[in-house]
Amino acid sequence: MSQATSEATAALRGAAAGLLTAALTLAAHGVGGGAVLAGAATVQLLVVAAVVGGLAASVSGADDLRVMVCLLGAGQLVGHVVLAAGGHAHAAPPAAAMVSAHAVAVVVGGLLINTGARLCRVLSKVLRLVGRPNPPLASVSRLSATAADQPMRSTLLIACSMSYRGPPAGARC
Template sequence: MSVPAAAPVDRVRGVATGLLTAALAMAAHGAGGGALPSGAVAALLVVVAITAGALAASTVRARSPRYLMGLLAAGQLLGHVLLSAAGHHHTGPAAPPAAAMFAAHLVAIVAGAALIGAGDRLWRAVSRTVRTIVRVAYAVVARPAATAHSADQPLRSALLLAASVSHRGPPVSFAR
């Protein structure tokens, strides 16, 4: 049994999910007072983003906004855990409350799902329009132009052929 290939819109959704998972995790974490990742933590965040993108591209249920929000929520949770494990702490007088960090990640989930959903609808609308335009243009080009019927007149051709053939043969005395 073969696995059907993902549609282009599924691959685009996967790429968008992966990119937004990493970018919004870092942005929300930074907005909540966290530091940006470096080294192994950044590499692990890339792995989380690739995994989220692959799941969004390969799962048919990812077209559902609820599933997409759950996928982004899992990505934000894992991203927050990874970024928190980077060695910096959210303590001290300048540290924002935990509610601000949670709110930033929550806004990232909702914004990410809204952006991916809007991109999905836009991709489908644009591709449907392009397919329609190509189909109409192909129909116009593929339609044969009015062709003139053959101008060759068979009777005249037969007369010209008969007139061009030599009726002269070898001399009679030679044939004996």
């Protein structure tokens, strides 16, 4: 895999991890009955998402599912702490249900991100192969006969298909 392909894959993986972190945190906040975010809490959540995305793009082992799940899980934990510090008040669901919902969402998100990165690598290889120019054909030397002791077959076929039947050349109609 070329350096440009791996950098593009890492950038896409990081963007997906950051966006997923923000989306899951906001979704969990909304499902938990939280109010719409405004002001500093929104900026802090975006910073958390950017940090998770930057780590997912720059850590060399982030294409491993375990590393991606750890990054996403840490993003959910820090996002929850940021929202709790900013007055994250809502009717608390049972702790086991909340943790299990986050865990399932993080594992499914990690699977989707790693599958997308793998597909990106495969497609970039295919497109690189398809985009290659064809090698030039070897030059073909052409032989031409200038004189022959027998006429060509096409000349013989044309000569025998000509009809001499018709009115005399001097006849007028």
